[in-house]
Amino acid sequence: MAGFNTAITGLKAASTNLDVTGNNIANSSTIGFKASRTEFGDIYATAVVGAGSSNVAGSGVTVTDIAQNFQAGTTEFTNNNLDLAINGSGFFQLDDGQGGVTYTRAGAFELNKDGFVVSKSGKYLQGYGLDSQGNRLPIGNLAVDQKESPPQATGNIGLSFNINDAADATLLSTPYDKDVPASFTYSTTVRTFDSLGNEHTIKYNMVEQRPVRDVYTVDASFPDTITISGVDVAFDAAGTPNAADLELLKDTDKRIDTSTLLFTQDPAAAAGVGSISFETYAKYSDYGDMLINDAAGIDITPEPTERDANENYAYTLAVPTADTELNIGGVPVEISVSPTIPTLREVADLILARETEIKDRNPNVESVSVVEEAGEFRLDIRFKADYGNIGSEFIVTETDVATGLPSTEVLTVNDARTYEGDSSFRGQYQMFAYLNGTELLDVGKSVDPGETGFSVKATDTLSEVGSVMLGFDPTSGFLNSVNGTSFSEGSIAPALTIAGADPANTETEITLDLTGSTQFASASIVKASSQDGYTKGDLIGVSFAETGEMVAAFSNGQKQNLGVVAFATFENQSGLQPSGDTEWTATLTSGNAVLNPPGTGLNGSLRSAALEQSNVDLSTELVRLIEAQRNFQANSKTLETLNTVTQAILQI
Incomplete structure (x- = not known):
């Protein structure tokens, strides 16, 4: 009987299902x-052509496949x-070496003893290496081959x-001294690193320009030639400077107000x-050196005196001989x-009695006085x-009351005390930078006119230690000039170059980069500060990004990919062959x-x-499991029944 074989195939299939x-x-x-x-399939004997295959009994069952659910x-x-999971499709690729x-x-x-990433069975995880520029290299064994991070000198701040803005520059003590906080408006410090990883600081002192102008005065005999900021200015016997020399001086040294040059x-x-x-000019008060030489080339540079940057109208008073009306700023x-x-004295008192009215009518007037x-x-x-x-x-103006004509009896312009105002100091700061709070640094200050290295062309001008000018728009408070270079609001500020800040x-x-700095009427604060240097660091851990990058973290805060x-995918992952240790082969x-x-x-x-x-x-x-047990028992029953039938036949 074929039924015995059929029952046996059922037992084998049920046993496999149980397994x-x-x-x-x-x-x-x-x-x-x-x-x-x-997965199971039924068994039928091959039918001869023309035979009645529809009447053929089956020959049992076979296991067609043991399919895996991925x-x-x-x-x-x-x-x-180092525990990794795949969120989606793909397999980790392993190499046994x-x-x-x-x-x-x-x-x-x-990690094994050599720093390679391995599975629990010791096989190497496969991935792309990276070159120094971050470009992917061919597939290979992933390894943690960087155990330390070398130091990097600060290159950008x-x-x-x-x-x-509410700070009063007139209250600053003079002269400026880095060790006297009262002599500068604001100070802040940024941490830096040299090329060996040593930590340093750069301290920035901001000194707001006071409303004063520096006045230089030297003795002279005319006709003569005096060298000012490297420009030879010839004076005639009357003390009048040569016009061409004056124009060249004005173009060479932007600090000098040549209109005030007189003998x-x-x-x-x-x-x-x-x-x-x-x-x-006021914004260059106490800024840099002014080099003055006589005809023999001997330095005769004096220490400058100061005068206020305020405009001043000065008049010598006299007693009129006729009734006179003065009109001072619209006040009679x-x-x-x-x-x-x-x-x-009585003339002076008449004028001073109207001071309040003159100031009320003219907000730009600070005072009316008689000396x-x-x-x-x-x-x-x-x-x-x-x-x-x-x-x-x-x-x-001055008017004769009787005639209504202009008069000059009471007021005579005093040229020695009359001078124009200068508001160029507004929003102007000298910025000094010190290494570790002591050594004055070169932050791009141009060599002063007349000194070795100076050039009229800005691109050729050498720099030296000293301060540079920062300018803020006095109406909006935004930084708008750095070291003489202006820029529009909202754009990137011209960069300054600091030299000498790396002792190694x-x-x-x-x-x-000072972009974003402001001068508002609020507390002086640092809004943002960054620098890209760091000291030497040791490996403290490895992590993985969602996109697969293996990232090493170091004790100096740096990270390195x-x-x-590498993830592997297959056209038919169901065709993979199990090989043990929860691994498959292609x-x-x-x-x-x-x-x-x-x-x-x-x-x-x-996912890391x-x-x-x-x-x-x-x-x-x-x-x-219950179903497989039931199927096994049912097939056993089939075998038992066939055996009983066979015994009955043998007893006939």
């Missing part, structure tokens, strides 16, 4: 395990960065700050003997000579420094592995500090 189900249950806690399913298991997070390549979803990796005759000296004086002042002629000197009275109308050059905005390497230069994990049925980084193509992403659990569903497997 597969038991294996699934046994691996329900195996990392990366994929459950299998037993559905992802649950992800469980761990505290080990002897040419054997397998694939797995079990990501419980560790980003510094953004706010300086309190003053000494009344007690011989003809042509006196002094020459000139002033610098009437001076009558009847019934008695006033004294100079008595050697029996003479001088009227000074002083304007606020912030208004700079007043020009025609303020008018002083004199060739190191640091780029300083050491490689990229077959002709599966096709060759296609390798790509995580997150590309069909690949899933990588996570493991993919077995995808076995115990409830389902227990039901299958």
Whole structure:
């Protein structure tokens, strides 16, 4: 009877099903395990052509396949960065070092004694190496081959700050001294590193320009030639400078207000003997050196004196002979000579009595005063420094009341005390930089005119230690000029180059970016500070990014990509052949592995500090176990029944 064979095939199939189900249950806690399913097919004998195949009884059952379910298991997070899980499609590729390549979803990796990333069975995890530029190299064994991070000298500093506009520059002590906090407006410090990894600091002191102008005065005999900032300025016997020389001086040294350059005759000296004086703009007060030489080339540079940057109108007062009306900034002042002629003091008092009205009508006026000197009275109308050059905005006139015609009896312009205002100091700061708070650094200050290395062409100008100018728009408070270079609001500030801040390497230069700095009426603070240097660091850990990069972390805060994990995909992953240790090998049925980084193509992403659990569903497997047991018992019953029938036949 063929039924015996049929029953035996059923027993074998049920036994195989029991084996597969038991294996699934046994691996329900195996990392990366994929459950299998037993698939069956019926057996029929080959029919002869023309035979009645529809009446042929089956010959039993056969196991057609033990198929694996590659559905992802649950992800469980761990505290080990070398535990990896694949979120999506793909397999880790492993190499046993002897040419054997397998694939797995079990990501419980560790480092061996040589620093290679290996599986629990000692096989090497495969991935892309990286060159020094970060370009991917061919597939190979991933390894942690960087145990330390070498130091890097600071090359770039980003510094953004706010300086309190409400700070009063007139209260700064003079002269400036880095060790006297009262002599500078604001100070901040940035940490840096030299090329050997030693830590240093750069301290920045900001000194707001005071509303003053430097006045230089030197003795001279004319005709003569005086070298000012490297420019030969010839003076004639009357002390008048050559116009062409004056133009060249103005173009060469932007600090000098050439309109103030004049010769003053000494009344007690011989003809042509006196002094020459000139002033610098307010924003260049106390900035740099002014080099002055006589005809013999001898340095005659004096220490400058200071005058206020305020504009001042000065008049010598006299007593009128007729009724006179003064109009000072739109305020009339009437001076009558009847019934008695006033004294100079009375004329002065009449003007001073209208001071409040003059100031109320003219907000740019700071004070109206009368000064008595050697029996003479001088009227000074002083304007606020912030208004700079007043020009025609303020008018002083004198009128004869009887005739209505202009008069000059009371007021005579005092040229010695009349000067224009200068508001160039507004929003201007000298910035000094010190290495470790002591050594003054070169931050790009141009060599002063007249000194070796100076050039009229800015691109050829050498730099020297000293301060540079920072300018803020006095109306908006935004930084708008750095070291003489202006830029528009909202754009990137011109970079400064700091030299000499690396004691270990004199060739190191640091780029300083001050973009975003402001001068608002609020507390002086650092808004942002960064630098790219660091000391030597030791390896403290390895982690992986979602896109597969293996990142080494060092004790100096740096990170370095050491490689990229490779994911393998197959045209038919069901064709993979299990090889033990939760690994598979490629077959002709599966096709060759296609390798790509995580997150590309069909690949899933990588999760670090996570493991993919077995995808076995115990409830389902227990039901299958009951079904397999039932099938085994049923086939046993078939065999038992056939045996009874056979015994009956033998007894006939």
